[in-house]
Amino acid sequence: MINKITIIGVGLIGGSLAKAIKENNLAKVVFGFGRDSERLEKAQKTNVIDQYSTNLKEAVSNADIVVIATPVGSFKEILSEIKPFLTGKIVITDVGSTKTNIASMVSQTLGEHSNSFIPAHPIAGKEKSGFEASESNLFNNKKVIITPLETNSSDSISLIQKMWEGAGADVDFMSPESHDELLGMTSHLPHMLAFSLVNYLISKNPSASIYAAGGFKDFSRIASGDAVMWRDICIQNKDQIIDHIKGYQKTLDSLVDAIKNENSDELDLLFTNAKKTRDSWVG
Secondary structure, rough: EEEEEEEEOEEEEEEEEHHHHOOOOEEEEEEEEEEOOHHHHHHOOOOOOEEEEEHHHHHOHHHHHHHEEHHHHHHHHHHHHHHOOOOOOOOOEEOOOHHHHHHHHHHHHHHHHHHHHOEEEEEEOOOOOOOHHOOOOOOOOEEEEEEOOOOOOOOHHHHHHHHHHHHHOEEEEEOHHHHHHHHHHHHHHHHHHHHHHHHHHHHHHHHHHHHHOHHHHHHHHHHHOHHHHHHHHOOOOOOOHHHHHHHHHHHHHHHHHHHOOOOHHHHHHHHHHHHHHHHHHHH
């Protein structure tokens, strides 16, 4: 069994991972680090974590694994701060939604310790944030993508893989570039659409939400996601997000043309294909 896993950022994902580690007996100690001692104390009292500290040296000391579970915009600062406390045996990983920029950032910031960083991304979440919304089964049967660096050892990669599999996840491997392309389309683009839809409604008629039924609520649910996290994702994966928004705009242009021209056959084909595809996904 792993002796100590430190989680930097005990929020929804960090808190859920902490609960999963504890529930599945993956480590003797789950140690939380953050800036707010009151929230960390509450997380400890509610059995999310075993121990905590606002002192980074104490949090990292003697850890086998350090998980960075904060918004990607904070990674460079955190990596710089933990670098003096790293030893050869500590394996670092993350839960960030972008990977290409993270890979280059790790190399520049950690230097000789960059081979100890295993980039990973759990494809799981909720529109709510904070450890209060955390769930020990959040990762059950969910994908976790690991995007190894060329300098990573097979033992370090295996350690992170086993942690996620122990938490209930199904682990896949791909390059950072492939990850950002894929997630830009399946995760980042839908969030941009949800944020834009809500803002469009507000700009057109703020009171229209009174009449919003299930369809609008389902589509816009993810607009309740953490604003800081999504701001950082946009900046870190801007090229892929912009490309996918432009691609989506083309499909909207085609839809506008079909509606404008009253092309019932084209509309029927568009909607039928989308329905068949969606139905096949959800079984």
